[in-house]
Amino acid sequence: MKQQTKISEAVVRRLPLYLQALNELSRGEVQTVSSQALGRKLDLNPAQIRKDLAYFGEFGRKGIGYDVSYLISKIRHILKLDRGINVALVGAGNLGQALCNYNRYSRDNMKIVAVFDDHPDKIGMHINTMRVQPMEELKATVEALQIRIGIITVPAAAAQKVADQLADAGIEGILNFAPAILKVPPSVRVHHADFTTELLSLAYYLEKDADHDDDKVVD
Amino acid sequence: MKQQTKISEAVVRRLPLYLQALNELSRGEVQTVSSQALGRKLDLNPAQIRKDLAYFGEFGRKGIGYDVSYLISKIRHILKLDRGINVALVGAGNLGQALCNYNRYSRDNMKIVAVFDDHPDKIGMHINTMRVQPMEELKATVEALQIRIGIITVPAAAAQKVADQLADAGIEGILNFAPAILKVPPSVRVHHADFTTELLSLAYYLEKDADHDDDKVVD
DNA sequence: TAGATTGTTAATCGATTAACAATC
DNA sequence: TAGATTGTTAATCGATTAACAATC
Numbered sequence: 001m002k003q004q005t006k007i008s009e010a011v012v013r014r015l016p017l018y019l020q021a022l023n024e025l026s027r028g029e030v031q032t033v034s035s036q037a038l039g040r041k042l043d044l045n046p047a048q049i050r051k052d053l054a055y056f057g058e059f060g061r062k063g064i065g066y067d068v069s070y071l072i073s074k075i076r077h078i079l080k081l082d083r084g085i086n087v088a089l090v091g092a093g094n095l096g097q098a099l100c101n102y103n104r105y106s107r108d109n110m111k112i113v114a115v116f117d118d119h120p121d122k123i124g125m126h127i128n129t130m131r132v133q134p135m136e137e138l139k140a141t142v143e144a145l146q147i148r149i150g151i152i153t154v155p156a157a158a159a160q161k162v163a164d165q166l167a168d169a170g171i172e173g174i175l176n177f178a179p180a181i182l183k184v185p186p187s188v189r190v191h192h193a194d195f196t197t198e199l200l201s202l203a204y205y206l207e208k209d210a211d212h213d214d215d216k217v218v219d
Numbered sequence: 220m221k222q223q224t225k226i227s228e229a230v231v232r233r234l235p236l237y238l239q240a241l242n243e244l245s246r247g248e249v250q251t252v253s254s255q256a257l258g259r260k261l262d263l264n265p266a267q268i269r270k271d272l273a274y275f276g277e278f279g280r281k282g283i284g285y286d287v288s289y290l291i292s293k294i295r296h297i298l299k300l301d302r303g304i305n306v307a308l309v310g311a312g313n314l315g316q317a318l319c320n321y322n323r324y325s326r327d328n329m330k331i332v333a334v335f336d337d338h339p340d341k342i343g344m345h346i347n348t349m350r351v352q353p354m355e356e357l358k359a360t361v362e363a364l365q366i367r368i369g370i371i372t373v374p375a376a377a378a379q380k381v382a383d384q385l386a387d388a389g390i391e392g393i394l395n396f397a398p399a400i401l402k403v404p405p406s407v408r409v410h411h412a413d414f415t416t417e418l419l420s421l422a423y424y425l426e427k428d429a430d431h432d433d434d435k436v437v438d
Numbered sequence: 439t440a441g442a443t444t445g446t447t448a449a450t451c452g453a454t455t456a457a458c459a460a461t462c
Numbered sequence: 463t464a465g466a467t468t469g470t471t472a473a474t475c476g477a478t479t480a481a482c483a484a485t486c
Contacts, residue, residue: 010453016419020398034467042400046467047455054469062468063462080422087418094320098313108419148425149418173421175414179239181261189424195394195412199306199368200235200327202392203299205408206367229477253443265443266479273445281444282486 034065081109091153092117092132100127142169149173156180241291253284300328310372311336311351319346361388368392375399
């Protein structure tokens, strides 16, 4: 067991990717996978995959590769997904509702168990089996349900206030969908999930001219 | 004008961030901003900001800083957002509908102008003013509306097929929300927007024990 | 003029990839 | 045994940060 060396964020962010690919292989009844095969699947360098995994232990067998189920269980453990993790979502708008319904995370032991909103129109509404609660109930609910992660899907202008409230309620991590940089105490980790960044940067790579027929102009 | 040197992805991905912060400053009637002030706002090193911008030209004034409106117009130009860019969305589920409604991009000259789905239940449905169209109409609509970017919000299992169809229709960029690695021709650029990665990696940084009272156990 | 801040070069830091002995 | 593949060290590559002359 190493764990001493501080693991870089880049490595940690690849772990869920590995998990994803491995889950797929597992569903396909694949027993064993090499770093090369996994790399092909994920468009990643095999040496990088081996190195990433080696930070956490010796999970493979020389000449053979990695046992799929075993590696899944190891990565789940590393990501602390071997216990269920409860999540609260703040902001019951379109995006928030979509995330609540979209429950792909539950397979990975993460579950949105409470939804909050400030707006009277939203409070009391039902999403799945959850009742949208007012922000005043945040702290008590976080404590009662042992919620550890918060998702922010409110407009940018409200995001900082919500982050403060989540931090105050004792949340340990925030996934922020609002296009805003949040200031939080060091005990709280923030991950950014604002896809407008990805969408706008995509535009950079478009061909120069809006008109496709750049190099074959006729008239 | 440089542009010769290939700009790294990391740089390009920061441009929308700059744009975001600058737009905010602009709304606050701020005329001028220094790399230091911008860095504080975005939690970025000022030298990095200056270097990033310098790849594209000399936009600042020594001793003064950057003119906010001027820099906005420059970055918008670099990102090719000075012309409108039409976007198609495929997958009219919860997430897809949310993205259609959430029209924050239109401010940045990007607009979802068509929605597609394969499922009979969805086809013909209305989201905003858009009618959900069957996939058979994809190619014709992409050409008619000069759509250049596609957003994928279908389940992972269907994502590759949709990517193939988008590529075939002549799309230049894809924003993929499905947890799947897409294989596309080199003419198409794919950006990944699967937030489950961000959510799961957040778990890694939680305190070891699910029980908060780690260091103050009583019973 | 003095203070501030850019654009840019050089120094540092970190991450990715190649290579290979160990071994299944 | 021969072939495959790991774990790990060394080499490479690239990105970030520091420093500073130029100049508003």
